Amino acid sequence: MNPCSNNNSGGGGGGGGGGSANNDNGSGAGNQCTVREQDRFMPIANVIRIMRKVLPTHAKISDDAKETIQECVSEYISFITSEANERCQREQRKTITAEDVLWAMSKLGFDDYVEPLSVYLQRYREHEGDHRGSIRGEPIQLKRPAAVASEGGVDHSPAVGVYGLPQLQAAYHFPATEPHHHHHQQQQHQHFGFYGASATGGEMGGYYMGVYGDPETGSSQELVDNFDLYAHYK
Amino acid sequence: MRQAGIYSGILCGKNGPHSLPLSRIKKIMKQSGEEVKMISCEAPLVFAKACELFIEELTARAYKVTMQGKRRTLQREDIAAAVTATDLFDFLLEMVSASVINDGRTTTEST
Numbered sequence: 001m002n003p004c005s006n007n008n009s010g011g012g013g014g015g016g017g018g019g020s021a022n023n024d025n026g027s028g029a030g031n032q033c034t035v036r037e038q039d040r041f042m043p044i045a046n047v048i049r050i051m052r053k054v055l056p057t058h059a060k061i062s063d064d065a066k067e068t069i070q071e072c073v074s075e076y077i078s079f080i081t082s083e084a085n086e087r088c089q090r091e092q093r094k095t096i097t098a099e100d101v102l103w104a105m106s107k108l109g110f111d112d113y114v115e116p117l118s119v120y121l122q123r124y125r126e127h128e129g130d131h132r133g134s135i136r137g138e139p140i141q142l143k144r145p146a147a148v149a150s151e152g153g154v155d156h157s158p159a160v161g162v163y164g165l166p167q168l169q170a171a172y173h174f175p176a177t178e179p180h181h182h183h184h185q186q187q188q189h190q191h192f193g194f195y196g197a198s199a200t201g202g203e204m205g206g207y208y209m210g211v212y213g214d215p216e217t218g219s220s221q222e223l224v225d226n227f228d229l230y231a232h233y234k
Numbered sequence: 235m236r237q238a239g240i241y242s243g244i245l246c247g248k249n250g251p252h253s254l255p256l257s258r259i260k261k262i263m264k265q266s267g268e269e270v271k272m273i274s275c276e277a278p279l280v281f282a283k284a285c286e287l288f289i290e291e292l293t294a295r296a297y298k299v300t301m302q303g304k305r306r307t308l309q310r311e312d313i314a315a316a317v318t319a320t321d322l323f324d325f326l327l328e329m330v331s332a333s334v335i336n337d338g339r340t341t342t343e344s345t
Contacts (some may be wrong), residue, residue, distance in 0.1 A: 039258065041262075043255065045255050046253075050285075050289040054312070055293065055308070059307075059308060060307040062308060062310065065309055065310045067311050069292060071315065072288075072326050074291055076285065077266065078262065078265070078285075081262075081283070082267055084277075085267055085270050095271070095274050096274060097276065098279070109321070115238075
């Protein structure tokens, strides 16, 4: 089912550490032998770079805030992974797949992430080429949590969240009068009708503007401008 | 530098050089439980993106608190406040409230 699982674990340590080249706190040679605080967290420079994307340029970040975010990211991964892993065990599977991860996110309330991530994953699979496409390039099929299994998007998870491309398009033919829980969801329905390049910065920018509220329109605008996460879809 | 491998296409191409390291993500996934045996190569990939979204959302919410306090420096307490105010982040509550005291990494707290 998963031809590629785990075959990178051997080289993982060297590859990750060397590739990022920006480990926290000036970690020196002494860290190499223990397993090890450094492995428990994302590289701090990467974390800061991502934080900066949503902050105005004049904003500063205290060191303890950086470390806190770093810890939160690891906690987030563990949180989602545990849920995904439970599902695997329930279904007596040994490998955590991307679908398990998406399912867990949906179940744990991160519905809003599932859609852009599904798009991202779909794009990745398309880029992977035909040989993999024939094996596992089928649309992302994901069993949704039983509690939210009803159709129509009236539950708390996005109606389309975890489906693959064809279902996604079909699902977005819902009329706009359908009830929505998230203020930005309606907008997504309209955008996702044609799915392609429009599934990018615009509406996620709207989402994060929503997060900010509007205490300061200047920074919100800046936020949108800086939000280039999905620029490569274009 | 980073080994070429199954991820190389997306690392060098679409994902850009600034993405979070997949091997690190995988390690953290494995540390989240003894029963975690195998991990599809796509799972860390999804997490790399998800973590970006997560960091952005948490940072944005925390900075909102910073701005409400008419400050410009994002502080740890702003993150704690954002976590407390957001149901979605309930799983972080214990950490943001406890780590000031318990975690050796964050012994200094500036207000």
